[in-house]
Amino acid sequence: MPHDGPVDAVDARILxxxxxxxxxxTLAVADRVGISRNTAQSRLARLERNGALESFEHRIAPAALGYxxxxxITAQVTQRLLDEVAAALADVPEVLQVQGISGPVDLMIQVVAGDADDLYRIAGRILAIPGVERTNTALVMRQLxxxxxxxLLRRALR
Amino acid sequence: MPHDGPVDAVDARILxxxxxxxxxxTLAVADRVGISRNTAQSRLARLERNGALESFEHRIAPAALGYxxxxxITAQVTQRLLDEVAAALADVPEVLQVQGISGPVDLMIQVVAGDADDLYRIAGRILAIPGVERTNTALVMRQLxxxxxxxLLRRALR
DNA sequence: CCGATAATGAGCAATCTGCTCAATCACGGA
DNA sequence: TCCGTGATTGAGCAGATTGCTCATTATCGG
Structure with a gap:
């Protein structure tokens, strides 16, 4: 059962x-939620301060960029070299995100590629990073x- | 080698x-990039039409919501039931994203949870979905x- | 019952947006 | 080389939004 976050029901409706x-x-949100503009504005400011709302970000589709x-790509790494591996991964432009995970595999690496050859090249580059012992690549076939x-927000309203 | 996407160098600088x-x-972007406001506006409109830029979206931190x-969670499913499984997964609020992937595991499921027990419960709920044969849960320990x-955008400028 | 915090309504200057229009520029085909 | 299409530009304008302040009222807990 998730404990209450720092957002209340009104915040959830705003979000x-x-x-x-x-x-x-801001005005439209205030109207929709049924609060004054000032309240909406101050709550939005608070949500941004809290980090709950990352102002606005522009999501860019990698596919439109040619990827x-x-x-x-999951990877097993020499635990001692984790930070160095992470730094090396950050230098690979096609690496969008890297997370350290529990279990037999240490890293979950999200990458994009132009085509299959490109992906093969990227996987090779990652495998070549000192400290990376094994990698396994799973291609995303479909967004289900x-x-x-x-x-989650709807649930927070109850 | 990635083929050229539908965005040119100017678009890349805008993005x-x-x-x-x-x-x-829009004005600030136009100034920074060195194009007129009209051009920036029409290019932005085109990028949105193309789907390259998803207008703006507000990224909300699940942690702030109590997760x-x-x-x-990776899952092996009965291939024939893939769509049904996907539909059932969509009914789980804590499931943020589901992707069909290549390899021995069929699904990559991203979930959030309030605590370890919550995660266990969610994993159980997923495993209980008809068609889901096996699951494996990997907790994200750290964003590397x-x-x-x-x-990728910087590379597109060259 | 009181006090601190939140919410509200009002107002204001500055800015941004969406849109139109006409003129100019760039580039490829005839 | 000339022409035409599409992109770019500068200008303008009405309307809306923003960030901010102020005073008043509500709300909730001690």
Missing amino acids: LELAEHPRAT PLTAF VDYRITP | LELAEHPRAT PLTAF VDYRITP
């Missing part, structure tokens, strides 16, 4: 409104559920 | 500007490289 209508102005392929946060 | 300064106005834990797109 839900923003999640569903990203271009909505239609996405893959998860697109990234979303609204179900 | 880079937006990625680095998400709150920048500090993130995990990757935060999601980013700027390196």
Whole structure:
């Protein structure tokens, strides 16, 4: 059972409104939620201060940049060299995100590539990083559920 | 070698500007890139039409909602039931994203949870979905490289 | 019952947006 | 070389939004 976060029901409604209508102005959100503009403004400011809302970010589709392929590369690394490996991974432009995970595999690396050869090259480059012992590449074939946060927000309203 | 996407160098500079300064106005972007406001406006409109730029979205931190834990759950499913499984996963609020991947495991499921017990419960719920044969949960311990797109944009400038 | 905090309504200057229009520029085909 | 299409530019304008301040009112806990 998730403990209450620092957001209350009103905050959740604000966030839900923003999640569903990203271009909505502060005024529109205030109207929709049923609070005054000033309240909406101060709450939004607080949410940003808290880090709950990362102002707005512009999500850019890698496919539009010429990288239609996405893959998860898991890697086993020499634990002692974890930070060095992370730094080396950060130098690979096609690496979008790296997470340290529990279990037999140490790293979850999200990469994009222009085509299969490109992906093979990138996987090779990662494997060549000192400290990387083994890698395993899983190509993303299909988005079955697109990234979303609204179900969590809806639940916070109850 | 990635083939050229539908974005040219100017588009890339616009996107880079937006990625680095998400709150920048159209005017500010135009100035920074060195193009007129009209050009910036029409290019931005085109990028949105193309789907390269998803207008703006508000990224909300699950941790602020009371879900500090993130995990990757991989699952093997009965291939024939893939769509049904996906639909069932979409009904789980804590499931943020589901991708069909190549390899011995069929699904990559990103979930968030309030605590370890919560995660255990969610994993159980997923395993109980008809068609899900096996699951494996990997807890995200640390963000080593935060999601980013700027390196790809910088490369597109050359 | 009182006090601190939050919410509200009002107002204001500055800015941004969406849109239109006409002129100029760049580039490839005839 | 000339022409035409599409992109770019500068200008302008009405309307909306933003960030901010102020005073007043509500709300909730001690």
